[in-house]
Amino acid sequence: MLFFSFYKSLVGKEITVELKNDLSITGLLQSVDQFLNIKLKDIKVNEEDKYPYMISVKNCFIRGSVVRYVHLPAEDVDVETLQDHSRLEAREQKKQNKQHQEQKSSTATTATTSTTV
């Protein structure tokens, strides 16, 4: 969910999306959803002579699952904050997993005690 919010903060910026078929598309980020599907405006395919498949396309939708890299403008990314938030999210996830396991083991012991009774 962190990266979804992160991408949302980049709406309107110029990004380059490299796909898993080696196509690179540059355009203005129009919107993004929870699957990290991306919508771009005023696109240009890099090396258009070699990859002319989208010459007549200005706006496009890219399925999140086919994205290999997203190149972002360095000046719009606060790496430190992103790192902090990533650590925070990882820590919270760890805590949740631990709680989940504790719950599981406590229900398991009650089950065994009830059988022995």
Added chain:
Amino acid sequence: MAMLESYLKKQVLVLTADGRSIIGTLRGIDQTINVVLEKCHERVYSEEGIEVIPLGVHLIKGDDVAVIGEVDDELDKKLNLKEIIAEPMKPIVH
């Protein structure tokens, strides 16, 4: 799904995971990006220019969709398909 609603009833270009490009009118979509295209055709790229193969109505599974592009009709009309020479598009490799 809301993301694709603005493309409905318009001419779109779908690049598929196996490297094909299919153009048609977008008639339907759902949350898994399954796509229904009407009056569609495939553009086959080769050394002899682009060959157009009519297809009719097609449903493309969401898993097989890579990119959906909104076709600018003016730009598309100006294209001379015989003169565009390119290798077939590479498939998506995960």
